[in-house]
Amino acid sequence: xxxxxxxxxxxxxxxxxxxxxxxxxxxxxxxxxxxxxxxxxxxxxxxxxxxxxxxxxxxxxxxxxxxxxxxxxxxxxxxxxxxxxxxxxxxxxxxxxxxxxxxxxxxxxxxxxxxxxxxxxxxxxxxxxxxxxxxxxxxxxxxxxxxxxxxxxxxxxxxxxxxxxxxxxxxxxxxxxxxxxxxxxxxxxxxxxxxxxxxxxxxxxxxxxxxxxxxxxxxxxxxxxxxxxxxxxxxxxxxxxxxxxxxxxxxxxxxxxxxxxxxxxxxxxxxxxxx
Numbered sequence: 456x457x458x459x460x461x462x463x464x465x466x467x468x469x470x471x472x473x474x475x476x477x478x479x480x481x482x483x484x485x486x487x488x489x490x491x492x493x494x495x496x497x498x499x500x501x502x503x504x505x506x507x508x509x510x511x512x513x514x515x516x517x518x519x520x521x522x523x524x525x526x527x528x529x530x531x532x533x534x535x536x537x538x539x540x541x542x543x544x545x546x547x548x549x550x551x552x553x554x555x556x557x558x559x560x561x562x563x564x565x566x567x568x569x570x571x572x573x574x575x576x577x578x579x580x581x582x583x584x585x586x587x588x589x590x591x592x593x594x595x596x597x598x599x600x601x602x603x604x605x606x607x608x609x610x611x612x613x614x615x616x617x618x619x620x621x622x623x624x625x626x627x628x629x630x631x632x633x634x635x636x637x638x639x640x641x642x643x644x645x646x647x648x649x650x651x652x653x654x655x656x657x658x659x660x661x662x663x664x665x666x667x668x669x670x671x672x673x674x675x676x677x678x679x680x681x682x683x684x685x686x687x688x689x690x691x692x693x694x695x696x697x698x699x700x701x702x703x704x705x706x707x708x709x710x711x712x713x714x715x716x717x718x719x720x721x722x723x724x725x726x727x728x729x730x
Contacts, residue, residue: 505587505673506586506587506673507583507584507585507586507587507673508583508585508586508587508671508672508673508674508675508676509580509581509583509585509675509676510553510580510581510585510671510675510676510677510678511578511579511580511581511675511676511677511678512551512567512578512579512581512677512678512679512680513577513578513677513678513679513680513730514569514576514577514578514579514680514681514682515577515679515680515681515682516541516544516571516681516682516684517681517682517683517684518531518541518683518684518685519531519685520683523541523544523571523684524541525541525542525543525544525571525572526540526541526542527540527542527635527643528540528635529634529635529636529637529643531685532685533685533688533689533694533696534685534688534689534690534693534694535688535689535693535694535695537636537637537688537694537695537696537697538636538637539634539635539636539637539646539696540634540635540636541632541633541634541684542633542634542635543571543572543631543632543633543634544569544570544571544631544632544682544684545568545569545570545571545613545617545628545630545631545632546568546569546597546598546628546629546630546631546632546682547566547567547568547569547598547599547614547617547627547628547629547630548566548567548569548595548596548597548598548662549564549565549566549567549595549596549598549599549600549603549659550562550563550564550565550566550595550596550600550603551563551581551593551594551595552593552594552595553585553590553592553593553594553666553671554590554591554592554593554594554666555586555588555589555590555591556588556589556590556591557588558591559586559588561585561586563581563582563585565603566599566603567579568609568613568614568617570613573613576613585671585676586671587670587671587672587673588670588671589669589670590666590667590669590670590671591665591666591667592663592664592665592666593663593664593666593678593680593727594661594662594663594664595661595662596659596660596661596662597629597630597659597660597661597662597721597724597725598629598630598650598651598658598659598660599626599627599629599659600657600659601652601657604626604627604651604652604657604659605625605626606618606619606621606625606626606627608627609627614627617631619651619652619708620708623651623652623653623654623708623709624651624652624653624654624655626651626652627651628649628650628651629650629651629652629658629659630648630649630650630651630717631647631648631649632648632649632684632687633645633646633647633648634646636696636700638696638697638701639697644696644700644701645700646696646699646700647700647705647706647707648687648707648717649706649707649708650707650714650717651708651714653708653709653711653714654711656711656714658714658715658717658718659718660718660721660722662721662722662724662725664680664725664726664727665727666678666727669727669728669729676729677729677730678727678728678729679727679728679729679730680725680726680727681725681726681727681728682724682725683723683724683725683726684724686720686723686724687717687720687721687724688720689720689723690720690722690723691719691720692716692719692720694716694720699713
């Protein structure tokens with residue numbers, strides 16, 4: 456009988472431990488105090504640092520392969536012989552995507568503002584988890600796609616200063632490319648090549664750049680994105696600046712045909728390489 460009593464007491468104690476208020480099913484709630492924190496796996500243990508890298512875009516603005524100089528001079532020639540200069544280069548790109556040689560892709564959604572005069576905007580550090588590997592293409596939207604082109608989305612300058620007039624549909628300029636050219640009368644005339652959505656029509660467009668020979672590396676990769684400004688004026692549509700910027704037609708913001716032409720010419724504006 457004594458042996459039976461001892462056995463029943465043991466079983467009762469075991470039941471109390473197993474069915475008590477400890478929701479860790481028998482684990483001592485104070486046991487965590489004895490765990491070696493340094494022995495725990497790091498929060499990013501699932502990411503192999505050797506398999507990902509940081510990609511940074513560096514933006515350059517060129518005419519005929521040479522870095523531009525801003526000012527009121529007119530040192531450049533376009534495809535039809537217009538003599539022009541550059542005073543302002545500001546624009547958005549959005550929704551960048553890398554396509555790899557194996558066909559896989561990596562996306563970096565969102566928008567980035569570039570201003571030639573603001574050096575801090577001319578570099579764009581992407582999220583640091585781009586897969587390492589050989590690239591095939593770099594893709595992005597020139598301008599802002601409709602989902603991002605919403606009035607009030609940018610509340611602070613300089614991005615907020617790119618607002619597009621509400622009477623033309625609202626949202627933001629895709630680009631402000633401004634300068635001066637010599638008109639048919641031989642006089643300097645200011646041009647403002649402003650692009651954006653017009654009357655509900657989206658004139659942003661996807662840019663696809665050949666990235667053969669480039670790669671993402673664990674050490675970090677910088678890709679040089681070049682805007683070749685003279686290409687806005689040609690291929691496939693040659694622009695005589697006198698037709699677009701004159702006393703009776705001083706700008707193109709409300710000109711749907713001009714916006715569509717910039718959309719077409721934009722296919723040859725950008726190139727990608729490494730510094």
